[in-house]
Amino acid sequence: MVELYIASTCPFCMKVIRAAEQMGLQEGKDYVIVDAAPGKPGRRKVVDTGGDSMVPFLIDGEVSMYESDDIIDYLRTKFVS
Numbered sequence: 001m002v003e004l005y006i007a008s009t010c011p012f013c014m015k016v017i018r019a020a021e022q023m024g025l026q027e028g029k030d031y032v033i034v035d036a037a038p039g040k041p042g043r044r045k046v047v048d049t050g051g052d053s054m055v056p057f058l059i060d061g062e063v064s065m066y067e068s069d070d071i072i073d074y075l076r077t078k079f080v081s
């Protein structure tokens with residue numbers, strides 16, 4: 001399942017979540033949200049996987065990416081198009 005690493009204070013993260021909801025995607029079915037606020041275990045996973053301490057971050061199997069617009073495009077291609 002797609003993992004979305006976010007921080008609740010991050011507007012780029014909220015943009016991704018809003019877009020996912022607008023696509024009709026369901027948390028727990030299509031994607032899981034992982035708290036990646038600074039100091040949380042999710043942030044460690046972000047850094048270990050992608051090399052940067054930045055959110056939003058998507059992991060889907062071997063695929064990973066940081067940019068919110070790229071993440072939205074990825075979700076649209078995977079689930080909608």
Ligand SMILES: N[C@@H](CCC(=O)N[C@@H](CS)C(=O)NCC(=O)O)C(=O)O
Pocket residue numbers: 009010011012013038053054055056066067068069
């Ligand atoms: N260009 C990125 C910007 C992401 C960004 O600036 N994220 C901020 C939080 S809103 C961040 O991760 N800052 C470092 C941190 O929170 O430690 C995108 O659109 O996804």
